[in-house]
Amino acid sequence: MLLGTNLLMAQTDAGSAATGQAEAPKVDWTGVAYYVLIFFLICLGVAVVGKILKVYDLTLKMQGKKGLNWNTVMATFCIIFLLIGLYGAYWSFTEQGSMTLPEAASAHGVKIDEMFTVTTILTMIVFFITQILLFTFLFRYRYSAKRRAHFLPHNNTIEKVWTIIPAVVLTILVVFGFFTWQKIMNSENLKDDINIDVTGHQFAWELRYPGKDGVLGPKDFRLVTGTNNLGVNFKKKSSFDDLKVDTMYLPVNKSIRLNILAQDVIHSVYMPYFRVQLNAVPGLPTFFKFVPTITTAQMRAKLDDPKFEYTLYCNKICGGSHYNMQKVVRVVSEAEYQTWLSKQKPYLNDALRKELHFASANEQSNGSTNRLALNN
Known part of the structure; x- marks a missing residue:
């Protein structure tokens, strides 16, 4: 459910994302006030019932009769609370189950979902067993003047059972998660990877693709200027054909x-359909690898939504305009990708060439000498 909550926190109107005009999410204060009022009414009802029982107890005692057995009353309330709680858990799954993450659109996303499902099933089994036992014992062994308590200071068998079984289960889950994560973050076969530079700042994502050489040029924060906002180092020839998209x-x-970095505060690269989430930390380059398996067109057909778009969000509350940090992500065929790539403009535009004392694109086409002034 936590993953589903993350999705709800990060997502805003899909139509706004598609047009690039993100709007601030509106809070339905009427709905919030309604549930707050319900909570206070429930608390008031419990308090009223308690007072009624207290008055009834005092009335019985004034009449010389035996008062209420408050241990039995409280034990009964515990059973009622258990039944309400179990129904609440059932209701949460049936009514809010659709709020979990959508269909995985990446190869590793299937494994992530399997881990999530297994963990959820195990924790729910433990939850129901422990809660039923807890409240049943509260009711069954409530205070009674006719029964003496039996003190059990130690039992080796019980200690072994509730230590070994959870340890084994948790070890299996951790090992399963470790190898899944290792496979996702595998740094081998780098030649086959498409490297994309993702840089976050308040309040936008900057995307940079490698050019024909397939290599992204290096960056240095000391080279950041108004024109070179990513601080690309043009001392390296691999930077010359980088693309800004x-x-x-x-x-x-x-x-x-995805080569991930932030320029100011901590952001978080989040693409729920691809099960991608990793913090973008200033001064600490990170990366995330994944393989998209469902094109945008295929997902539109699956959802019967012709306007659907995958979206890159920021999943960290990074400031007042946090909701603006969205980028449309499109998964296409190889042919469509190459066609799109060929139409993109280089990061090294004429304004940046002028700042670095490069020959402009027009001068190059006229055969002028291209002179590089080293970045200072």
């Missing part, structure tokens, strides 16, 4: 490596 295009069934 506004929409993230991904070829289906190809390995994607």
Whole structure:
């Protein structure tokens, strides 16, 4: 359910994301006030019932009769609370189950969902067993003047059972998760990866693709200027053909490596359909690898939504305009990807060439000498 909550926190109107005009999410204060009022009414009802029982108890005693057995009363309330709680858990799954993450659109996403399902089933089994036992014991062994308590200071068998079984189960889950994570973050086969530079700042994502050489040029925060806002180091020739794009295009069934960094505060790269989430930390480059398996067109058909778009969100509350940090992500065929890539403009535009004392694109086409002034 936590993953589903993350999705709800990060997602805003899909139509706004598609047009690039993100609007601040509106809070339905009427709905919030309604549930707050319900909570206070329940508390008031419990208090009223308690007072009525207290008055009834005092009345019995004034009449010389035996008063209420408050241990039995409280034990009964515990059973009622148990039944209400179990029904609440059932209701939560049946009514809010659709709020979990959508269908996985990446290869590793299937494994993540399997882990989530197994963990949820195990924890729910433990939850129901422990809660039923807890409240049953409260009721069964409530105070009685006719029964003496039996003190059990130690039992080796019980200690072994509730230590070994959870340890084994948790070890299996941790090992399963460890190998799944290792497979996701596998740093081998780098030649087959499509490297995409994702840089976060308040309040936008900047995307940079490698050019024909397939290699992203290095960056240095000391080189950041108004024109070179990513601080790309043009002392390296691999930087010359880098591309700056506004929409993230991904070829289906190809390995994607997102090189993630932030320039100011902590952000978080979050793409729920791909089960991708990793913090973007200033000064600490990170990466995430995944393979998209469902194209945008296929997902639109699955959801029967012709306007559907995959979206890159920020899943950290990074400031007042946090909700603006969205980028459209499109998964397309290899041919469509190559066509799109060929139409993208280089990061090294004329304004940046002028700042670095490069020859402009027009001068280069006229055969002028291209002179590089080293970045200072």
